[in-house]
Amino acid sequence: MTAGAAPASTLAALLARAAAGDQAAFRDFYDRTSAKLFGIILRILVERGEAEDVLQEVYVTIWRKAAEFDPARASPITWGATIARNRAIDRLRARAVRPTSPVEAAYDLADDSPSAEAVLVAAGEAARVNAVLATLEPAHAAAIRACYFEGLTYEALSQRDNVPVGTLKSWVRRGLVKLRQQLEAAA
Template identity: 40%
Template sequence: MLTPADLSTLLAATAQGDRIAFERLYVATRAKLYGVVIRILKRQDLADEVMQETYIKIWGNAGSFDPSKASPITWMVTIARNRAIDLVRKRSEASIEEEPEAMDVAADIPNPLAARELSEDLRRLMGCIGTLDTDRKQMVLLAYYNGLSREQLAAKFRKPVNTIKTWLRRSLIEIRECLGS
C-alpha cells in the first residue's frame, strides 16, 4: 500500500507526463475510487464511464494537485465523487419512461439469492468487520466503502484526526488478524 507521500510523488510524475507513474497511481487507487463511484451510481456501466472520466481528469490536472490543501487520495476521491454526482444530476433530468432501468435500484440489504452469491471472502470480511465495536465498524465502512476522509470522520465522530487515524489503523489490524485466522 502506498503512502500519501508516494501518491503525491506519483501525481507529480504524472503531471510531467510519466505514463508508468500514472499506471502505478491507477493501480494503487482504482479500488477506492471505484468503491466511491459505484456507491453513488449503483450501476457498473455508469461507474466504469465515470472512472474513465475521473482518470482522464486526474491525468490532465495532476499538476494542479496541492499536497498542502488535501491528501492525494482525498483529492482524487473528490474528483470521482463530483463526476458521479454530476452524472446522477444529469440523468435525473430524464423521465422514468425514457430510462426504465432507473427502477432497478439496488437494495441496501441483498435479497436471499444475492446474499448467497456473495463470495466466501466477502462474507469472511464482513464477519470480521462485524466483530468491531459499533463506532469503529461505522468508521471503517464510512472510510473504505463511502470514501470519507480522516478529516470528515473526525468531524463526524467529534474526535481529533490523529485519534481517527489510530482507530482506523487498529481496526484494520484487527480485521487483518481475523481474516488470517
C-alpha cells in the first residue's frame, strides 16, 4: 500500500478532525501515512531506534500543528513528509558524525532507486521527476539523491565523494533548475 491509496482529500479531512481534537481521526491519519513517513526517516537516520523516536516526535508535531495545515499550500502527505524530513535532518545534524558510506555505495543506492521507482511508475509526477533525473549526469543525479534521501550537507557530501563543494552545488543547482523547468513545462 502506498500513500496513493489515501486521497489527499481524505487525509485533509482527517487532519481537520484531528485539529479539533479527534484522536480517532488522528489514528486513521497515522495508519494511512506512518509507513511512508517512517521510510523517509529511515533513509536519513538509518538507525532504527532513532528513526522510531523521530517518527514519534513527527506525529506529536502533526497533532499539535494540525490546525496549521493549509490544503492550498501543500498536499497532506507532502506536509507530513516535510515535517518528517526536517525532524530527521535536525536529528542527523545534532549528531557529531554520521556513519558514512563510501562513494561506491552511494552510486549503488542511486542505481537501486529506479527499480524501486519502477514499481510506482504509475504515479505520473514521480515518473516525470525520475525521467528528468535520468537525463542528468549520473554523478549530478547521485548528488541530488544523496542530499535529499540521506540528508547530507554539501560539505559532508564533498568530503565523502571528494568533490569540491562549489562543484557539488553547481551540479545540484543545475539539475534541480532543469527538474523544475521540465515539471513546469509538463504542467
